[in-house]
Amino acid sequence: MKRYEAILIIVFLTAFALANSSTAWAGEPLKNFALLLKKDKGLTDAEKKGWQRMIEEKLQGKKISFDYSHLVYSILSRAKFDEVDIKRSVQVARDCTLAVESGAPQDEVEELAMLAFATDINPDEIARFAIASHRCNMGNVPVHITHELIGHARVMNWPAATLDTVIGGLLEAARHPVDLEKFVLFILISLDQKLGTAEKIVQEAILDAKMREPAQWKEQRSITSPASPEGASKTPPVALDYDKFKESVESFLGTPYVWGGATRAGSDCSGFTSLVMRENGYNIPRTSQEQAKQGTSVSKENLQLGDLLFFDTKGGGSITHVGFYLGGNLLVHAASSKGVTIILFSDKYFLSRFLSARRVIKYRDR
Numbered sequence: 001m002k003r004y005e006a007i008l009i010i011v012f013l014t015a016f017a018l019a020n021s022s023t024a025w026a027g028e029p030l031k032n033f034a035l036l037l038k039k040d041k042g043l044t045d046a047e048k049k050g051w052q053r054m055i056e057e058k059l060q061g062k063k064i065s066f067d068y069s070h071l072v073y074s075i076l077s078r079a080k081f082d083e084v085d086i087k088r089s090v091q092v093a094r095d096c097t098l099a100v101e102s103g104a105p106q107d108e109v110e111e112l113a114m115l116a117f118a119t120d121i122n123p124d125e126i127a128r129f130a131i132a133s134h135r136c137n138m139g140n141v142p143v144h145i146t147h148e149l150i151g152h153a154r155v156m157n158w159p160a161a162t163l164d165t166v167i168g169g170l171l172e173a174a175r176h177p178v179d180l181e182k183f184v185l186f187i188l189i190s191l192d193q194k195l196g197t198a199e200k201i202v203q204e205a206i207l208d209a210k211m212r213e214p215a216q217w218k219e220q221r222s223i224t225s226p227a228s229p230e231g232a233s234k235t236p237p238v239a240l241d242y243d244k245f246k247e248s249v250e251s252f253l254g255t256p257y258v259w260g261g262a263t264r265a266g267s268d269c270s271g272f273t274s275l276v277m278r279e280n281g282y283n284i285p286r287t288s289q290e291q292a293k294q295g296t297s298v299s300k301e302n303l304q305l306g307d308l309l310f311f312d313t314k315g316g317g318s319i320t321h322v323g324f325y326l327g328g329n330l331l332v333h334a335a336s337s338k339g340v341t342i343i344l345f346s347d348k349y350f351l352s353r354f355l356s357a358r359r360v361i362k363y364r365d366r
Contacts, residue, residue, distance in 0.1 A: 030056060032069035040315065042352030043080075051076055054086070058094040068097045071106055074314040075113040081313040081321065081353060082335040083343075084117045092116040099126040108133040110314075114268070115151060115259040117336040128160060129153070132167055139171040144286045145180050147260030147268070152188055162191070162198040169202035178209045238281035239364045246305055249276055249324055249332060255340040262286065269321050272334040273308060276324070282360060288322035295360035306361045309333075309345070311353045319355055 033055060037048040055072055072093045079089030092113050100106045104127035111133065112126050121129075129150050136146040149170070153163045166187055173183050183205055190201040252275075258266025262275050270288040277284045284294050292310050303309075303325045311321040323333025331345040343350065 029064065029067045029069045029072075032067060033072055036069060036073040036315070040077075040352075042349040047080075050086070051090075054090045055093065058090050059097065062094075062098070062101075064097060064101055066100065066106075068100070070316075071097060071100065071110055074110055074316065077315040077353075078113060078313045078320070079117060080349060081311065082114075082117060082337050084337045088117065095121070095123045095126055098123040099130060102127050104130040105134045108137070111147075112150075114336050115147075115154060118257050118259060119154060121154060125154070128163075132163055135167055135171065139174050141170060141174050141180065142286070144260055144262070144271070145170075145184055148262075149184055149188075149260070151259040151261065156192065158191075165198040165202055166191075169206055173206060173209060176209075183209055237360075237362050239362055240280055240306075242305065242363045245280060245361070245363070246327070248280055249306070249326065252276060252340045253332070253342065255334070257334050257336045257339045259336075267334050267340070269323065269334045272340055273322050273324060277360065280361070284360060289319050291322055292319050292356060292358060295358040298357045298359045300354070300357065303357060304359070306359075308358045308360060310355045310357065311350070312355050313353055315353075321353075325357065 030052070034052055037043065037051060040048070043051075055076075059068075075093040075096055076089055079086070079092070084092075095116065096109045096113050099109050099112075102123065108130035109126055112121075112129055115121060115129070116126065132153075133146050133150060136149075137143070149166065150163075153166075158166075169187070170180070170184065174180060186205045186208065187201055190196065190204070191198065195201060196204070252264070252267075252272060255264060255272070256266040257268065258271075259268055260271070261267045262271030264275070267275060270286060270291060273288075273291060274284055274286050285291050288310060291308055295308070298304075298307055305325065305327045307325040309323050309325055309331060310319045311323075312318060313321045321333070323331045325345065326332045326342060329344060329346050330342050331350065332340065332342050334340050335343075345351070345354075
């Protein structure tokens with residue numbers, strides 16, 4: 001009897017220890033989240049308390065085995081910058097946390113939050129798209145192409161098998177010096193027009209690429225990066241008319257936000273800036289990180305219309321967003337909640353996220 005009682009005591013103590021350990025761990029990410037909020041100079045005390053309370057409520061009772069503090073903080077920070085409704089942003093943060101808990105790669109999930117802000121997407125879909133995005137990243141596919149592909153897959157409700165097939169073909173093409181933008185465009189148009197099965201269309205895209213550039217197809221390359229969208233313009237700078245350029249920028253107002261987009265039908269932040277510049281004779285890279293290497297540095301006090309403004313919307317210290325200075329203390333950018341819109345650059349939160357400015361364009365004498 002004593003032996004039986006001893007076993008019961010051991011079982012009870014073990015269960016008690018595990019329960020306490022689980023409870024302690026459950027509170028640790030929230031403590032870390034609170035520390036991140038405390039350091040944020042752009043948020044009010046009321047906002048910090050509100051974020052903390054809402055995240056606690058949203059994740060209450062959920063079994064989370066990793067420290068989600070940075071993930072949640074990053075997502076809510078970007079949502080704040082893009083003026084996403086707080087309830088919506090907290091829901092996205094919860095869904096992304098659950099996606100990572102299910103095994104999805106955290107970095108890719110974090111990026112997919114921008115897609116989730118703009119369209120309904122559940123944790124399972126986030127996880128599936130994050131894994132697809134990770135495959136593309138590992139295959140050296142430029143990030144803007146990956147985003148465009150996954151964004152299109154979401155909008156068109158592709159079955160998982162279709163996305164897997166397309167990514168398989170894209171990864172094969174990415175091992176060769178092929179124009180991946182044209183390659184993906186061929187596939188997207190063909191699928192939209194229902195010109196065949198995904199397998200047939202991908203095979204045709206590969207065959208087309210081989211026929212166009214047979215010698216290059218045989219030549220393997222270790223790093224894939226299409227020269228045209230990622231490289232800076234080699235032509236002399238174009239002198240622009242100030243008023244016409246302003247009209248050009250403002251003509252984009254109301255353009256919908258599309259994750260990975262770079263057209264007047266829909267654009268993300270760097271897609272918007274690169275498209276405006278291209279329409280005005282300047283060929284700049286596609287991503288905000290690469291755009292930040294163009295032109296010359298300019299101080300916040302000496303900004304002029306058309307200067308590129310770069311921000312750290314995630315609170316991690318690196319460039320994640322870009323827009324144009326519009327003059328008059330205004331910023332025009334592509335926000336996931338509103339599309340291309342104008343905001344006050346002097347807003348406390350936006351200034352707290354500002355990193356640098358670059359001047360690329362030049363104007364004719366006025």
